[in-house]
Amino acid sequence: MSKPLELTWDKLIPEGSGPDYTRVSPVLQIIKGLMSEDAKTPPVVASLNGQEVRLSGYVVPLKHEGTRVSEFLLVPYVGACIHVPPPPQNQIVHVTAKNPIAVKGLFAAVTVTGNMSTQMTDTELAETGYRITGGDVRPFKEYRRVRELKGHAPND
Numbered sequence: 001m002s003k004p005l006e007l008t009w010d011k012l013i014p015e016g017s018g019p020d021y022t023r024v025s026p027v028l029q030i031i032k033g034l035m036s037e038d039a040k041t042p043p044v045v046a047s048l049n050g051q052e053v054r055l056s057g058y059v060v061p062l063k064h065e066g067t068r069v070s071e072f073l074l075v076p077y078v079g080a081c082i083h084v085p086p087p088p089q090n091q092i093v094h095v096t097a098k099n100p101i102a103v104k105g106l107f108a109a110v111t112v113t114g115n116m117s118t119q120m121t122d123t124e125l126a127e128t129g130y131r132i133t134g135g136d137v138r139p140f141k142e143y144r145r146v147r148e149l150k151g152h153a154p155n156d
Contacts, residue, residue: 004054004113009076012090012130017043041120042088044129049118053132055093056111056140059103062123068100073125074132078107081125089129094121098134109140 055074060081063071073081074093080086095112103110114135121128 002052004052005048007048007053007055009055009057009091012045012048012093014043014045014090042090042129044090044118046118048116048130051116052114053116054111054113055132056109057093058107059101059110060107060125061103062094062125064103065100067102067104069097069103070100071096073123073128074110074112086126089120089127092126092128093130093132094123094128095131095135095137096133097137099137101137111138111140112136113138 057074057076058078058080059069060073060075061069061071062073063069072095074095075081075087076091077087081092086092093112093116095114098114101110112132112135114132117131117133118129119131121131
């Protein structure tokens with residue numbers, strides 16, 4: 001089995017398709033979305049279709065039982081999809097977990113590994129440009145490491 005392609009959110013935007021809003025604050029992304037007169041669907045990176053990938057982000061639950069989430073939107077920043085407008089479709093991944101995961105509150109940081117498709121999905125919260133079905137979902141380890149640094153722990 002080959003190693004999954006390590007993705008960052010900017011890699012979900014085709015080169016030359018327009019400004020990369022992943023490098024600005026979420027607030028500026030919201031303002032840009034509210035002011036935009038361009039309602040066309042943002043393009044996806046077609047070469048990612050069928051690729052085994054690994055991507056980290058935040059969970060916006062869609063289907064859950066208690067604290068166990070089986071289906072969710074993976075988004076690049078906290079607050080995405082709760083406000084209007086949501087991020088562009090090529091910045092939201094619809095994930096169906098292989099096994100339901102326990103999350104502690106809204107917007108848990110996770111890393112998802114699985115087969116990506118460029119299939120658009122229309123959910124109750126947002127339209128997505130990508131999908132990972134049967135994804136392996138793990139807590140985002142780097143997030144914990146940062147919180148363990150002196151000055152970053154809850155008790156500091």
